[in-house]
Amino acid sequence: QQQVKQSPQSLIVQKGGISIINCAYENTAFDYFPWYQQFPGKGPALLIAIRPDVSEKKEGRFTISFNKSAKQFSLHIMDSQPGDSATYFCAAAKGGKLIFGQGTELSVKP
Amino acid sequence: GAVVSQHPSRVICKSGTSVKIECRSLDFQATTMFWYRQFPKQSLMLMATSNEGSKATYEQGVEKDKFLINHASLTLSTLTVTSAHPEDSSFYICSARGGASYGYTFGSGTRLTVV
Numbered sequence: 001q002q003q004v005k006q007s008p009q010s011l012i013v014q015k016g017g018i019s020i021i022n023c024a025y026e027n028t029a030f031d032y033f034p035w036y037q038q039f040p041g042k043g044p045a046l047l048i049a050i051r052p053d054v055s056e057k058k059e060g061r062f063t064i065s066f067n068k069s070a071k072q073f074s075l076h077i078m079d080s081q082p083g084d085s086a087t088y089f090c091a092a093a094k095g096g097k098l099i100f101g102q103g104t105e106l107s108v109k110p
Numbered sequence: 111g112a113v114v115s116q117h118p119s120r121v122i123c124k125s126g127t128s129v130k131i132e133c134r135s136l137d138f139q140a141t142t143m144f145w146y147r148q149f150p151k152q153s154l155m156l157m158a159t160s161n162e163g164s165k166a167t168y169e170q171g172v173e174k175d176k177f178l179i180n181h182a183s184l185t186l187s188t189l190t191v192t193s194a195h196p197e198d199s200s201f202y203i204c205s206a207r208g209g210a211s212y213g214y215t216f217g218s219g220t221r222l223t224v225v
Binding site for chain 1: 114116142144152153154155156159201203205207213214215216217218219221
């Protein structure tokens with residue numbers, strides 16, 4: 001049973017465009033929702049995170065939108081750059097454990 | 111910021127041998143560390159939660175006798191893959207909670223290849 005569902009599996013965006021990745025969860029006990037960026041052969045690096053009492057959080061070009069009633073959250077990358085090409089994972093935490101989504105492979109074309 | 115160091119970054123071992131992977135929190139104390147396994151093009155799957163001074167908690171389906179975890183200090187957790195087989199070849203990643211508020215910091219991962 002996949003507790004955190006992520007889509008799309010892959011995404012191609014032109015340089016300067018907006019990349020949007022979506023995640024949905026079932027368990028209302030989750031209390032922390034981070035997004036991670038991972039480059040090949042490296043560990044995940046935290047991009048931005050949100051708690052369920054906030055509907056939106058912005059840090060630079062990265063924005064999380066959180067819809068508690070729909071149990072959905074999304075990552076928006078504004079002005080996408082070729083250097084943003086990586087795999088992105090959403091996650092949800094409960095009881096100290098992180099549950100990851102399936103990942104989205106983002107490719108930003110110059 | 112919080113830094114987690116993982117060593118080695120790559121290891122090749124022969125089938126039947128054991129391999130130890132170290133995970134250190136460099137600038138904070140971590141009472142809890144986590145070990146993940148990641149196959150190519152797949153997500154991170156939690157293997158076990160490592161608790162300082164006590165036994166690790168393994169996720170369902172993870173063999174505790176095969177993946178030995180030791181968390182002897184507040185800054186070091188080790189994962190030993192015992193009697194490794196080719197199917198154990200994977201990317202192993204540790205993480206620790208600490209540094210930023212409620213943050214989870216990940217190590218850079220260890221690529222294990224069993225031949």
